[in-house]
Amino acid sequence: LQYYSAERQPPRELLLPLALEDADLLGERLAELREGPVALLTPQRGKRMQLMHMATTNARQIFAERERKEQSWETLAAALQARVRIDRRPEVIECLDISNLQGKQAVGSLVCFVHGEQAAGRYRHYRIRSQDTPDDYAMMGEVLDRRLARGIERDDLPDLLLLDGGKGQLQVAVAAVARAGLEGRIDLVAIAKEKAEEGEKLFRPGRKNPILLPAHSPVLLFLMRIRDEAHRFGITFHRRLRGREQLTSRLDAIDGIGPKRKQQLLRTLGSLRKVMEADLETLAAVDGIGPELARQIHTSLHGDEHGAG
Incomplete structure (x- = not known):
């Protein structure tokens, strides 16, 4: 009954692994949702029994895969917390990237990962309101102020905020968190792109030197994946803007x-x-x-x- 509704109507037949005590009441409710009869069957042999075996096998595979993912995330989350030296478990991670189109149409692109998986429904674009000329620090500060204010209002702040950049971007985030009165409630990490043979660098508040992880480190690869997803999300948005601008120009x-x-x-x-x-x-x-x-x-x-x- 949690799965079916008037919009998602039950089928004509439902195969069950065992008989239910209140099958009559359940059948009546399902029939109401379907606006027609629904048969609750407990097959013992034949094709329906084969279908039951297939459903059981599929369910076991799904639960096994879910458990494998959960265990994998448990390991990765613990490693991330230890290697990057953050205070809290990073169940919800957001990454902010600031980009512009030839110095114009600046936008902040925010992506979100929950339990190590992309949460596309929580992705956001922020049009820059206060800056007419490119100023990455000022633009990042504006977007962070807006994101943190909304997070306080809706109680949906991330555990870890990842910034695309180095010490400068990190200090902007530290200041924004302080303005919002959220010190100690959000962990901050900046990830700077590789230059020459130096490798990717991770920066943390209060730490002078960057954290350098091996290039093959699962923690570093995971953070790079999040950063690259923020880039992709921003590039896609700018392509749409450019296409819209070109079409507007042709109309004009x-x-x-x-x-x-x-x-x-x-x-x-x-x-x-x-x-x-x-x-x-x-x-x-x-x-x-x-x-x-x-x-x-x-x-x-x-x-x-x-x-x-």
Whole structure:
């Protein structure tokens, strides 16, 4: 009953490994959810019994894999805590990367790992509000202030915050944590990219020299994986921004498309992507566009696909 609902309706037959005492009541409830009969069967032989054996085998494999992952994470978490000398167990790790597109459209990209696994639902992008010119330290400080304030409000602060950079970025994070009144509640680590043969360097507050781990260290490889995921997340966002900017520029270059008509296109069709995908008839139906201007828009965005010939 925890699995099935009106949206996720039960099947016509449910195979069970053993008979249930309250099978009649359970069957009635499942029938209500399905809006039709549901048979609860306990097979003893035949094809249904083979299906039960397959389900049991699959379940055992799933639980064994889950247990293996949990044990692997237990080992890695303990090693990370010891080797990087952090105070708390890093069950939730977030990593922040600051990037910009040729000095513009600066954004903070935050990724999250829970129990060693990516938690994509907790990824966030932060548009930089306060800086018109690139200043990594100031931009990182702004994003951290916003993230920590939200974390206090929603009670979802990470155990470990990983910064892409060196001592400078680490000091920015230390100051942001102090401003938020969170000293001692979040561990901070900065990871600096490899230069020449020096290897990756890890920096911790209050420690003058970096922590140097072997290149094959599972702890270092795990932290690098998180840092690289933050890079990837930022690059993907910038590609979308660049594509949107290019499409906007192409719209602006069309005679007869001013700010009002551009807004009307976006308001009616929903997004720049939808404008790009729209056919002539859809474009012409937008208030203030019409067939002739629709042809100009379509030709500008796609080339002369519908020209003569």
